[in-house]
Amino acid sequence: MDSARKRKVRLVVALGTAVLLAAALVYTSFSASTEALEPSQLLAASPGTSAELTGRVVKGSVRRQEESLRFRVADRDDASKSIPVAYSGTVPDPFRGGREIILTGTVEGEGVFVGERDTLVTKCPSKFSSADAA
């Protein structure tokens, strides 16, 4: 085989592999991802719906119940729609009422969103303003 042909074969093999790997990547990413939903979208969801909940912790709603934390999360732009949340696991330092959070979990009976252990992410404010205080 002359060298130009050999190079062409090599290129086709390399590109083919790359395309296959990329396809696998795309395929798994769609099946492995969890949908990001806001409380208003979860209010009507049937029990068993898994999602990544994003929203704002309702001020003054945080209660500690033995091992777990109970609070309500409202839409980022609409505080009137909120859903009860139960979570156990690490609580990031910036977590408190009024902060935006991201939590992976499932809607269970009575519409309570139960977070998976250690999936609570709280957005980090770059400054603290007293207006935020609960």
Added chain:
Amino acid sequence: MLPSSAALGSAALALAFLAAVFAVVAALVGSRGQARWVDASRRAVYALCALLTACVVVIEVAFASDDFSFELVQQHSSIDTPAFYKLGAMWSSQEGSLLLWAWVLSIASSAALYATRNRLREVVPYATATMAAVAAFFTGLLLFGKGVDPFATLSPAPADGVGLNPLLRHPSMMIHPPMLYSGYVAFTIPFAFAIGALAARRLDAAWIRSTRRFALIAWAFLGLGLLLGARWSYTELGWGGYWAWDPVENAALMPWLTGTAFLHSIMVQEKRGMLKVWNVSLIVATFSLALMGTFLVRSGVLQSIHAFGDSTVGPYILGLIATVLLGSTALIVSRIDDLRSPRRIDSLASREAVFLVNNLLLVALCATIFWGTFFPLISELFTGERSSLAAPWFDQYTTPIAVVLVLFTGVGPLLAWRRISWASARRVFVVPAAVALVTGVTLVMLTDAAESFWALTLFVFAAFALTGLAQEFWRGATARRSLAGGSLPAAFLAVTSRNRRRYGGYLVHAGIAVLLVGIAASSSFQTKRDVTLRPGESAVVGDRTVTYERPTVSVDREAIEIGAVLGVERDGEPQATLRPSRRYFRPGAAEVGTIAGYFEGEATSEVGLDAGPTSDTWTSLGPNISGLRGDARDADRGFRACVGGDPGTPPQCRQLSRLMRAAAVDPRLQPVALAQIERLQTATAERLARGYLRADAPATFRVIVDPLVTWVWIGGLLALTGALIAIWPGRRPRRTPAAGGELEALKEAKYREIRDAELDHAAGKLSDEDFALLDAELRREAVEILDREPVGRGSAS
């Protein structure tokens, strides 16, 4: 009347913008061959640097002197903020970090232009225009952008500032952002020179030689920034990890990966004149990703722990990225004929072939992370629903690539350029392969490493790489000794200092291998438990027994700190006493605060950490404060009753109540009243704290036994040391007249190549025949360069 310092700062910023614009115009005029305009553009960049330095000084002086008439200072500092953090508070704001961007860019541009003042005559004007255009963009953003004026003032000036978020009060938080920014910014230099080389059609390796060091500096800064961020997360955030595949982390990692690829592939262009299209594309991608990193932190486009509120400048940065990508692509396409190289890779068993594969792997890794990071946007585009990918998805793809890359950190340095003969390959590969094999067998027999296939593979590959690198140092040193004599350590130092790029690079490889071993071990074999203990109780975590000995509490003006004393035993032997704690900050100033307010404000974890070479014991505390919180509310109620002078309150209450009423009428009495209130509140808080100590309340602890995690930091520092060695300038070549500068550099590079080949031969990587062939080839090329020298100078043979 003297103008205020804010007015001076504004003026300096406006002048800086004009200087940047002038530099662009002058450089473009000068690119038609008018040296005076090129000189003028260079001086304009120096002036830009001086003006932006003035801006930064004005702001830092305002922070240091608590000048709350600056809105920036009022929003991000306070009288109580410790001095060290006042100086770093500038970049906790959006406008401050944009100013930092522009300032660092002006410094890097000035340094690059000074270094190339006698070189690259055709390339420099376009490079200057590119750098100055980026600077004009950022200074223009600060001048004309909405809500990002760093010199905005407040009138009248408030008495105190809001203060810096306690979470950010950590030494590495003060260094982490400027390091990352310096890394992002420094990639502008190689990018600008690549654009210059394309525009001027000077597509040899000259632009690479002049900016290689800047690329390396950018890489090192970005690496240090990533390492500091990881360390901060590990010791400060209270979740026990150092990497979470958070979008902003990914945004900083991506340009670091393509930058790593770039640093390797430019060597192929330098030595072999190949991969030109690839190199310019890589640096364009790296710079765009660096801009993307700047953009993501401030955009709120992706959900991230780092998204500091929605920004007003995001769309502009996005516009810049689009301009960079479109403009560069058009330029590359229009120069495609000049970028083609007639040469081909001789053999798959050569360093350049391995570099190419490692480049593909790094870019694949970057592309994977890019896909995962932007998946929420991608899925929204295709399915209309925003979905995101979690850490396991990232791990699944990045782990195999990282494992193979570790192998390459060892294979690359063992191979010679152009080709390696079978006999030489056997000679250099046999020891590392044997050590890797023995390591693998030992790990399987004596440890649980086999439980994780990828971790085990990585350990074996790392053993191969580290042995190979050690062998390189050893062979280099012995080869040097056989040439020059002396002791082995002296030969070792001599060979390293004479070949800084090579051995600095090897050290980087060793550091990365060690770092990845740390990551693999600590992520695959850690033991993590969340336990609730009362004082006196113990829990077993892995091979450690952790005992909650006693609670601690301290109260100061700023916060209540609840802590725990933990005794750690390993195999029955006391090993360490850890003191994890949690600080509850009182929000706002003392006069408006209540005691319950302590538990509604910010809280930060102080981790209790016992670091060791084999494993760390990491502990954090989640105290049960519901009792304390109730007591605080009761105390606040009592306090209000007291201040109100309700019937039945003790005499000091009536006194305080009188004082308050008097203060309401006479403002001069206010400080006295406030001091009185504060004293009472602190005393109450202390009483509550003592109550907590007596209550024997249970507390929740997270205990992690993390094997080999220390080696993440050691490996990172090792890699940075290696980068520093490679960056450090060597002995200055003798001064040459300005006109000969470029030729001199070319000659210097060729001589270095000949020396490299000699070293490779002496170290056994090149067989005698291969060396003879290569040496003859290189010498012929060197003579060609010498022939180009003007007659009457040098020794044209």
